[in-house]
Amino acid sequence: MIWVALAGDSYLFSLAGLGVEIVIATPGRLIDMLESHHTNLRRVTYLVLDEADRMLDMGFEPQMKKIVAQIRPDRQTLYWSATWPKEVELLAKQFLYNSYKVKCQDIDCYRNN
DSSP, X not given: OEEEOOTTOTTHHHHGGGOOSEEXXXXXXXXXXXXXXXXXXXXXXXXXXXXXXXXXXXXXXXXXXXHHHTXXXXXXXXXXXXXXXXXXXXXXXXXXXXXXXXXXXXXXXXXXX
16 A cells, blocks of 8 residues: 555545555655654665755755654665755765765756656
């Protein structure tokens, strides 16, 4: 089951107890679910942080850290960012272990992705 956390959807609280395989949520919405004790992240094995640079720009760093702190340390993390400023790099060093950096140099690569 895939669970998408959308703001204002009260039925999500009942879905959280069904045992989902994939959760798609904004950091704020996921924190709401965690703080209301409707779910936890203890069994998460894969974490995808998409648009990491934008989430930092929007002030979500505390929420991102809170989420990552609740996930098991042996997780596999995918950390996507269109840009790689110092703040993104520092946060990546906190979240990632034995990481590999894939960098796209060709402008056509940007257009195609």
